[in-house]
Amino acid sequence: MSVIVHGSEGMDSTLIIVSLIQIILDPDCRTIRGFEALIEREWIKGGHPFASRCTHLAYGKSKATIAVPDSPTFLLFLDCVWQICNQFSRSFEFTDALLIFIFDNAYASEFGTFLCNSEKEKLENGVKSRTISLW
Numbered sequence: 454m455s456v457i458v459h460g461s462e463g464m465d466s467t468l469i470i471v472s473l474i475q476i477i478l479d480p481d482c483r484t485i486r487g488f489e490a491l492i493e494r495e496w497i498k499g500g501h502p503f504a505s506r507c508t509h510l511a512y513g514k515s516k517a518t519i520a521v522p523d524s525p526t527f528l529l530f531l532d533c534v535w536q537i538c539n540q541f542s543r544s545f546e547f548t549d550a551l552l553i554f555i556f557d558n559a560y561a562s563e564f565g566t567f568l569c570n571s572e573k574e575k576l577e578n579g580v581k582s583r584t585i586s587l588w
Contacts (some may be wrong), residue, residue: 458470458471464499464501465524465526468495468496468499468501468526468530469526469529469530469533471495472491472492472495472496472530473530473533473534473537475491475495476488476491476534476537477537480544483544483545483546483547484546484547485546485547485551488534488547488551489588492555493588496527496530497566497567497572498572500570500571500572501526501527501570502570502571503527503559503567503568503569503570504567504568504569504570504574505570506524506525506526506527507527507559507560507567527559528556531552531555531556534552535549535552538552555587558587562587563584564584564585564586564587565580565581565583565584565585565586566586566587566588567587568580568584
């Protein structure tokens, strides 16, 4: 089955909804590897601007240097997953420890997984050759 989802207000809410639907409907997304693949596919390869949205909070840039307004979209997604995990814990291979680990590394990490705002930026900055993946 194929579904097209279109959000009129930008990609943030659409990204959260699409990711949560996959977690609810696809048991593989509730495994550790499946959840990591979901984040990689929908969020990282999909171009979520992690550098603009997350790293400025970890490294304390002033509001004047931030081009994109604060929007903790990824944190909201992780919180939604946490809520579902708590209600249906037997359906998940992972616990909140994985969610906290991912959150910590999205906001401040020595891994290259959440660096940059797009795959293009990662290529331009040599992130894949200079760092290792969180996964």
